[in-house]
Structures are given as C-alpha cells and as structure tokens.
Amino acid sequence: MSSPNFSSVPVLDYSQTRSEALKPQFIQELQHALINVGFLYLSNVPIETDRLVEYIPRLFALPQGSKDKISMVNSKHFLGYSKLGAEFTKGQTDWREQFDIATPHVCRAVEGRGDPDYWSLWGPSQWPDEALLPGFKPTMEKYLLEVQELSYEFIGLLAEAFGLPADTLKQFYDTAELMQHRGKIVQYPQTESESQGVGPHYDAGFLTFLLQASDHKGLQVQNLSGDWIDVPPIPGTFVVNIGRALEFVTQGLARATSHRVLSPTGGGGPRYSVPFFQNISLDVKLTEHVLNFSPEILKLRDARGTVGATDSVNFTEFDREPSGRVNLIGRVKSHPDVAERHYPALFKQVFPNGVPAQVSAY
Numbered sequence: 001m002s003s004p005n006f007s008s009v010p011v012l013d014y015s016q017t018r019s020e021a022l023k024p025q026f027i028q029e030l031q032h033a034l035i036n037v038g039f040l041y042l043s044n045v046p047i048e049t050d051r052l053v054e055y056i057p058r059l060f061a062l063p064q065g066s067k068d069k070i071s072m073v074n075s076k077h078f079l080g081y082s083k084l085g086a087e088f089t090k091g092q093t094d095w096r097e098q099f100d101i102a103t104p105h106v107c108r109a110v111e112g113r114g115d116p117d118y119w120s121l122w123g124p125s126q127w128p129d130e131a132l133l134p135g136f137k138p139t140m141e142k143y144l145l146e147v148q149e150l151s152y153e154f155i156g157l158l159a160e161a162f163g164l165p166a167d168t169l170k171q172f173y174d175t176a177e178l179m180q181h182r183g184k185i186v187q188y189p190q191t192e193s194e195s196q197g198v199g200p201h202y203d204a205g206f207l208t209f210l211l212q213a214s215d216h217k218g219l220q221v222q223n224l225s226g227d228w229i230d231v232p233p234i235p236g237t238f239v240v241n242i243g244r245a246l247e248f249v250t251q252g253l254a255r256a257t258s259h260r261v262l263s264p265t266g267g268g269g270p271r272y273s274v275p276f277f278q279n280i281s282l283d284v285k286l287t288e289h290v291l292n293f294s295p296e297i298l299k300l301r302d303a304r305g306t307v308g309a310t311d312s313v314n315f316t317e318f319d320r321e322p323s324g325r326v327n328l329i330g331r332v333k334s335h336p337d338v339a340e341r342h343y344p345a346l347f348k349q350v351f352p353n354g355v356p357a358q359v360s361a362y
C-alpha cells in the first residue's frame with residue numbers, strides 16, 4: 001500500500017456491496033479509507049435526494065417569523081431552527097443558519113419519574129407550517145429514514161472491514177423504537193472574503209452521512225500531516241465520516257478526522273448541506289464494550305501512526321459517563337440558551353459563572 005497520508009478523499013462504489021464478486025474489493029477499499037483517511041465518498045447509493053434538495057432554498061427563504069416560531073430554544077430536545085451566527089467553534093463565529101430535524105421519536109423521559117436527564121435529549125422535531133412548505137415534512141422524514149437504513153447497513157460493512165462479524169456493533173444501539181438519529185439542513189451564506197462556515201472540529205457520534213446539496217467547494221479535511229484537503233461535491237454521492245465515539249470503540253482503527261467548512265465566495269449563492277448523524281444508545285457506556293480485533297488489523301492502525309496535532313477543538317472523552325450524558329453536555333455547551341431554559345441545574349454546573357461571551361459548537 002502507498003503512503004498512508006492522503007491528498008484526496010477516496011470514492012467507494014456502494015453497488016459493489018450487492019455483488020458477491022465485487023464486495024471483497026469494496027471491503028478492502030473501505031478498510032483503507034477508515035484507517036488512513038476517516039472520510040470517503042459513497043457513490044451509487046439507492047437514495048433519491050432531488051426532491052429534498054429542491055426544498056432547501058425555499059426552507060431558508062421562509063419569513064424570519066415562521067423560522068423563529070420553531071426556534072431550537074423551544075425544544076428540550078435541541079431540535080429546531082438556529083439563526084445565523086448563533087454558534088462558535090474555536091472562539092470564532094460559525095457563519096451558518098440551520099434546522100436540526102431528527103428521525104421520528106417519542107421522548108422516553110417522563111416528568112417526575114426520576115428518569116436520567118439525558119433521556120430528554122431525544123424527542124419530536126419542530127416543523128415549519130405545512131401550508132408554507134407543502135410536502136416538506138414527509139420528504140424530509142422519508143429521507144432521514146432511508147439514510148438511517150443506510151447507516152445500519154454501513155456499520156455492518158465497517159465491522160467486516162475490521163475482520164469482525166457484521167452484527168458486532170449492534171451492541172451499541174437500542175431497539176429501533178428507542179433510537180433516534182439527528183439530521184440538519186444547513187445554509188452557509190456567501191461572504192465577501194474567505195471566512196469560517198464552521199470551524200475545525202470532529203463529529204461526536206458513530207457515523208456521519210453528508211449530502212452536499214449545492215455545487216460549492218468549502219468542505220475540507222485535515223490529512224495526517226495537518227494539510228487541509230478539499231472535499232468538493234461529487235454529484236450522486238454521500239460523504240461518510242467517522243465520529244469520536246466510533247473511533248474510541250474501534251481503538252483508533254476508524255479515524256475521526258478533523259474537518260471544517262469555508263464560506264462560499266464569488267457569485268454562486270449560498271452553500272447547502274444536509275448532514276445525518278448516526279447516534280448510539282443513550283445508556284451505553286463505551287468503556288464497558290471492548291471489541292477484540294486481530295493483531296493483523298491492529299498492525300494496520302499502527303502502520304498509520306499517531307495523527308499529529310490537528311486544528312480541531314478537543315472533544316469530551318467517553319470514559320466515565322453514558323453516551324447520552326456526554327452528548328447532552330456537548331449540546332449544553334453549544335446551545336446554552338436552550339440549556340438555561342430546559343436544563344437549569346445542568347446549565348449551572350456547566351457554566352457556574354454564566355455563559356462565556358463565546359460558546360463552542362463542538
């Protein structure tokens with residue numbers, strides 16, 4: 001194999017997984033991409049995206065009042081609309097506007113029953129008025145459920161790429177009705193000069209499936225020597241990357257890769273994207289699940305070497321708390337206004353001296 005450093009993100013053909021003859025090649029390429037890059041494009045995924053993409057400019061063009069009506073601050077589940085400039089990464093404003101919309105879910109926590117606070121992290125989404133955007137809700141829900149299916153399928157392929165039975169990672173999820181996965185629809189407005197759409201960060205969970213929904217460069221990943229590499233949109237593909245939790249349980253085999261988005265400049269209008277973040281069970285403690293990898297596989301990780309310093313902010317470790325609690329603390333930090341209203345005790349614990357001037361999205 002060539003040098004493990006990379007100068008572009010590999011493209012894998014998902015249709016190969018449907019052919020006995022071609023699947024081994026896919027698994028081989030997947031193993032390389034997971035260990036050495038931590039990002040890949042997936043082509044030929046049978047999910048229709050055009051209908052959703054057509055809605056996106058219309059969603060952001062809704063009157064400000066109808067967007068504010070479904071503001072995230074209304075939601076204990078951190079779901080809803082965040083206006084431009086509401087988030088910070090590495091002390092700088094992220095110049096993006098977004099809707100957090102998750103797969104359908106009924107909140108598990110019951111008031112007064114002493115349920116863990118982090119059970120309230122998941123619950124129903126907030127939707128714009130149907131009359132203003134007819135058909136948007138069923139289109140987005142269908143999309144999220146299809147990507148959810150893909151994400152479960154993909155986690156089986158990932159296990160196979162590391163020499164484990166395909167169902168090994170099932171232990172990190174609850175039954176289907178207890179699970180919720182989170183999507184976002186994001187707009188990065190055009191700026192005069194190059195600026196931060198979202199600053200350098202790692203994703204937190206297991207897998208991220210990103211639809212680049214307009215024809216703009218801007219997404220970049222950091223390679224092993226710290227250089228920023230473009231991940232331009234390739235029509236008909238998803239971008240897949242690894243979160244910190246999956247990196248942790250795979251003992252560093254699957255790389256969580258530092259990434260960022262630069263705001264679009266020039267005359268091409270805003271950049272749009274739709275990330276899907278695959279969650280794991282709220283109650284799972286990662287340190288209680290030690291996977292057994294063969295020495296041959298671990299050697300591939302060691303050949304890559306440790307990744308040098310990246311520009312990304314550090315992410316909370318998973319060694320003490322259930323995953324839901326780690327996640328909730330992350331959300332409290334990135335959306336303190338939501339936390340102050342819905343989790344006042346935890347808010348005080350995280351911000352004993354009040355909210356700092358600049359909070360961090362990651």
Ligand SMILES: O=C(O)CCC(=O)C(=O)O
Nearest residue numbers: 186203210219261273275
């Ligand atoms: O918009 C994108 O292309 C990436 C966004 C991202 O990395 C994130 O929201 O975690």
Ligand SMILES: [Fe+2]
Nearest residue numbers: 201202203259
């Ligand atoms: Fe990200």
